Amino acid sequence: MATNLWKYIRSKGHGPEQDARQKTAKELLSFKSASKAKRLLDFSFQTSQYGFPNRPSALAYDAKLNVIAIGTRSGSVKIYGAPGVECYAQHDNDSPVTNLIFLPGQTGKFLRFPGRFISVCEDNTLYLWEINSQDNRTTIECINRSVLESRLKKISAVCLSSFYDQLYLGTEGGNIYVLDWNSFVFVEAAVIHLDAATQSTEGIARVAPGPVEAVAEHPTDSDQLLIGYSKGLVVLWDLKEKAVCSFLLGAASKPTESLEKPNVVYGPFPCKPIPKMLWRTTKGPNPFLILSGGMPRSRYGDHQTVTVMQGEKHVVFDFTSKVVDFLTIGGKLELPYLFVIHSSSITTSHYVGDVSPELWTSLTAAGRAAKRVPSSRKSPGRYPAVSLSSITPPKTTRCC
Structure with a gap:
């Protein structure tokens, strides 16, 4: 047994055999990586980005441009405009995006879709991006950076x-x-x-x-x-x-000053941290106080919540996944989609081409019935993301 143990210890050392084995492993790994890169290069024209991004980490909204920007942990930024229209950009260092800030009132080179925004990455790099449109094509260009x-x-x-x-x-x-x-x-x-x-x-x-x-x-x-x-x-x-x-x-800081009594929302027992809080004024006397987290650890430690308070009104929204960020836009809005595909986890998908007009009419009718909002509750405004209109003419062939 001692002999076998000594052989095992020697096999884990850094002798000539072990070095040769590690060199072979590195060469094999580099060969696999090169082969994979070649395959990705050969078929890169067949890939595309669509839908909600994976691992979101930052959120921003521009009220003038009517677009939403989402940054991810993989270093990508997606701009959402009108339904079905998306723009995609990737940071060269693939560092996670921690903040996105739109610069209101800024214009790009081509005034059809003006807009600039700054992205802050986890490695302390800041990028200045510009949304431009030329020849019926919308692009996101990085025009400057600083570290x-x-x-x-x-x-x-x-x-x-x-x-x-x-x-x-x-x-x-x-x-x-x-x-x-x-x-x-x-x-x-x-x-x-x-x-x-x-x-x-x-x-x-x-x-x-x-x-x-x-x-x-x-x-x-x-x-x-x-x-x-x-x-x-x-x-x-x-x-x-x-x-x-x-x-x-x-x-x-001064003896003559008076402090307001702290408002303990979910105390007095230990509660979760409050990562973000917003104070929004209204036409009435009571402002909105919106915060994420803050729930008691003992009973709601595994819940992901956003609390909205206005005067005596108190509403808690419980989400199934972690709340990364949130913002306020205002007004009750009707979603321009058939249904919210992220209301539950997607386990499978199937593509069907050449859908018959009868089936397509039934699907759209079902969607309108599902998202119908009473006129008294419907916002007079349009859905927030309406810019960057589709540049592709509608096709007669339908798919689902």
């Missing part, structure tokens, strides 16, 4: 200025960097350093307030920036004076 290097500069929060000329980037090191998107370079003079932002604070937050969790511009004063850190420190920063206006650390 925020250093391990302590890993981007953790993003905020676009109200004038759409600068992008504030919060990092895990605690600093705020500013990107001028016109030149797509970082403005060194505009960096908000952690030491300067915490010089008026006290206690542990001044020593280690943690990464930047959120950055937001003042809604009525574009010269003020609200910065939130992971340890609970919140700083109001004046961009002109380059100084702290006020701060909050578990208590009021």
Whole structure:
């Protein structure tokens, strides 16, 4: 038995036989990879992208262009316009997309489908994309890129200025960097350093307030920036004076100030984190408060929820998969599809060509009946994604 054990240990060593075996394995793997790449190259003209992307990681909507952008963990970006119309782009480094930001009011080279947006990847690379249309073909072109290097500069929060000329980037090191998107370079003079932002604070937050969790511009004063850190420190920063206006650390920064009583939605027992929260005003006195997560761990730890509150109204939406991101558009809308294919997992699919007109009429009638909304509840507006109209003329042959 000892002899067999000694042979096993020697077989796991780095002798000549083991090195030869590893070299053979590498050569075989490289041969397989080359063969696979050749096959993909030979048949690349037969492949295409369609449908909802796999492993989504970021979401953005442009109200002017009426398009939706979705980034994925594989480094791709898909733009959805009118029903059946999609555009696809791929980052050259295949790094996961963490943020997508549309630049309102920006135009491309060809004014038929203007639009620009910025994508932020997990490796701290930022890309500037442009949606263009020429010769009845819509494309997404990468026109610029920039990298925020250093391990302590890993981007953790993003905020676009109200004038759409600068992008504030919060990092895990605690600093705020500013990107001028016109030149797509970082403005060194505009960096908000952690030491300067915490010089008026006290206690542990001044020593280690943690990464930047959120950055937001003042809604009525574009010269003020609200910065939130992971340890609970919140700083109001004046961009002109380059100084702290006020701060909050578990208590009021001034003795004369009064704090509102915290609103414990699902307490007092331990609850799940709240990754995202939105505050939306209305014409009435009660605004909307929308948040993801926050449910009690003991009973709803495995639930994926989005909570909507307005005054005394309280509604919780429970989803079957993780909520990556969400946004608000407004109005009740009728989906322009036969049915929502992602309401449950897809296990199989089948293609049928040359569908008879009778069957096609029955299918469309069933779809209209299923998605019919009472006129009192129907939104007067169109479905959000309506841009980038189809450039292919309709065919007489139908398939399903």
